[in-house]
Amino acid sequence: MSTTTRPPRAPKTNRIGLAVVDYKGAKTTLCAGCGHNSISQRIIEAFFELGIAPWDVAKFSGIGCSSKAPAYFLGLSHGFNGVHGRAPALATGAILANHKLIGLVTSGDGDTASIGLGQYMHMLRRNVPLVYIIENNGVYGLTKGQFSATADIGSKLKNGTVNDLPPIDCCLVAIETGATFVARSFSGDKNQLKAVLEAAIAHRGLAVIDVISPCTTFNDHEGSTKSYAYVKQHDEPLHEVGFVPAFEEIEIEMEEGSVREVEMHDGSKLVLRKLDGDYDPTNKLEAIRTLHEAAGKGEVVTGVLYVNEHAPTLTDLLHLVDEPLATLPEAKVRPPKEALEAVIEELR
């Protein structure tokens, strides 16, 4: 069995002749050490390395620290920072208008799991072709440190308050509701997060990545289950995630049976190197069981939990013309005069 590895260092310009700097955004205004900044950095690297033109990307977000993030990456991409919990609707509309756009949403745990839970679930069941990143820190940062709906039972706030409500697991919700690519990662795991991001971008339907992203200001203390220390200690990777884009042909020999490959629709490959066990990310029930078991043990399982490359997307189901609807010429969107006359005749 054979697979590939990444070149050791990224070239100065990518395959479309752009440099990393072309993928950067404005200077971040988030706190020093915030996990969200690491995620922004990984997004920059992933799009640069895949050689995707930033003007083909549209960024969306709601409200919260995570939702400020799109200003800090892909400055040459259009971005829309909308209203709280409702980035899914904005993004869905934009994709309907122009299904050639590569849609990227960054949201947070408040934005997704509380105010936005309804929109999140309906985006999932529609399989809207988007990359949806949850920058999950278990806490409301902008309003200075209240629990969010992803906080674990027993997790402590800085002031000592203990959370006694069960968390909403955004990955479980996603798998149950119809998402076709679901991953969990950690902002502190550079290699895994970047590879997961690249696979998510290659995925043809909705890709959800729940990234545990510690809040250094309000939720990084002893007793928090979303602190750097806690996640590092309890991170249980399902596999080592690698990604080989379609345009790369590098192949190296691997030990038989040591990896699982998932072929993405564009010909790229998601390469999952086995660790302790053999995890099958195309098995929905195994994914659900794995998440429940990990939660019971207080572990944070990371990696690609579930992939289905064959489900139809929203735009497939709507059977739309190939050109973006947004820029169709008048001749395509206004029926001719005779068509109106025929309708009128029937109404007489």
Added chain:
Amino acid sequence: MSVTELSPLAAGEDRLPKEIINDFSIQVATVNGSGSQTANLVLMRSIFQMGVPVSGKNLFPSNIQGLPTWFTIRASKQGYIGRKREVDLLVAMNPESAQEDIQSLHPGATLLYDAALKLPEIRRDVHAYAVPFDKLVAPVCPEVRLRKLVRNMIYVGVLAHLLGIDLEEIHKALFKQFGPRKKKAAELNWGAVQAGAQYAADNLEKTDPLRIERMDRTQGKIMIEGNAATALGAIFAGATVVTWYPITPSTSLVEAMMGYAKRLRTDPETGKSTCAILQAEDELAAIGMVVGAGWAGARAMTATSGPGISLMSEFVGLAYFTEVPAVIVNVERVGPSTGLPTRTQQGDILFTSALSHGDTQHPMLFPSRPEECFSMMSEAFDLAERYQTPVFVISDLDLGMNYWMSDPFEYPDKPIRRGKVLTAEDLDRLGGFARYRDVDGDGVCYRTLPGTPHPKAAYFTRGSGHDEEAKYSERPSDYMGIMDRLARKFENMKRDVPAPVVEYNEDASIGLICYGTSVYATEESRDQLKQEYGLETSHLRLRAYPFTQEVLDFIDRHARIYVVEQNRDGQMRLLMKMALNPERAAKLRSVCYYGGLPLDALTVTEAIVAQEGL
């Protein structure tokens, strides 16, 4: 002999004419879910085919089956197609409401009732006809479970005989109503019509004065529901993204659009659609998708009613502040809250004009007729894209869900205008752009669409404070600069919104202002005021907000202005007061009706007579 209009305020039995031709109202009282709508539409359409101006209004409950429902048909040789308050002919099919319905008839009215109804006594001062519906339906409809639906068609046959409606016209209307695919059902119903007509011919002696006679006042006209007209308007306006959530009374708009889109917006070469229609999970998502799609360059719209508008306020504020085009059709129903969900009102005017928190202003268009439902969709999209802002098209249940006699729609005469959008070539030429810089001095800035292949195309749209380059800013001068420009933009829209329709009367010192469906009662009331009270009036029908110069001129030329509308508080009058100087504002008075039925002329006349002290 033919006598036209009764004295509207003093009708008495002694003054009743022997014959009333093409000028009366029919009310059919049935049980909801009994399939009476088809029978009523056939009756209405056959009168239309006789060349007589006609209108029909379905007064229905919020219920699938079982509650009382009424359908009123008005034939009017003068062309009055607003609701007539008095019922001249009642068809009583519903045991639940029969007693009360019959009590409310005026002396001399006509009553057709189901002989099976156990009525304690029938009024002696009405022309009453009993029809044994159950007995008649059995032979023409062997299948028992269909009888409930078919028996209604019997009263169509009875009325055809009594009123003199040509059975050929009933036949034509019935087969049109059922369409080519339901020929068998049409045949079955036609049998019921004939049975009714035969029964009437053999058993009923006509004593009432009501008659339908052929005219030629519907030549070339069409019959259509306002919602279908709006849907067709959107299809021809080039709408490309439609996201919605079902709510009475706007549901039939999008449902009509699905049918029209399939037929008219399927690309003949590929068989694929040029119009995405998506049912959202709620109104928040529906408007969110519209805003996302409008931002990405689609002609995006939604249709809803008051409760949906409430939910949409947050996104509408975002679209206003970030300057994203959107078209929102509000088919109004009675509020507040769930209100009377199947009744009509013009109750969302004030709320919509400034929907969302902070300083916001939104243009509104007010169609009155199906022709305008059609044409205003093109105007709304052009306006939304020209000014990069949400535009509301305010219809109502009466206009949207009822069938109207209408002139055929005119094909849009102007090309679609997409507004100030820069392409990659423009950016090469300009070397860049600032999203919120007022380059042309009209308050409207240039935008680019996501996906524009150019390194200078992107900008970051945000609902938070921003400067001319769309960068985050909390600086007072940046914020005020944007807000002042938005206000200028709104002011400039006066140049492009549809002008009011004005009819000056040189002898009038009072003027009536109305909008939307209030026009029907207002026009009829003007005739009543003149004929009964010698009161001359001028008339202005608003077609848009912001108010244009024509409105100010109209107010200036009259001593008193009555704003006629269907809500409690006189919302349009209040909106006008805010926009006018004190002298003009002081001239405004209100005529308000808010009972949930379509406005009738007598109500307007009585209110003006009282306020004028006549």
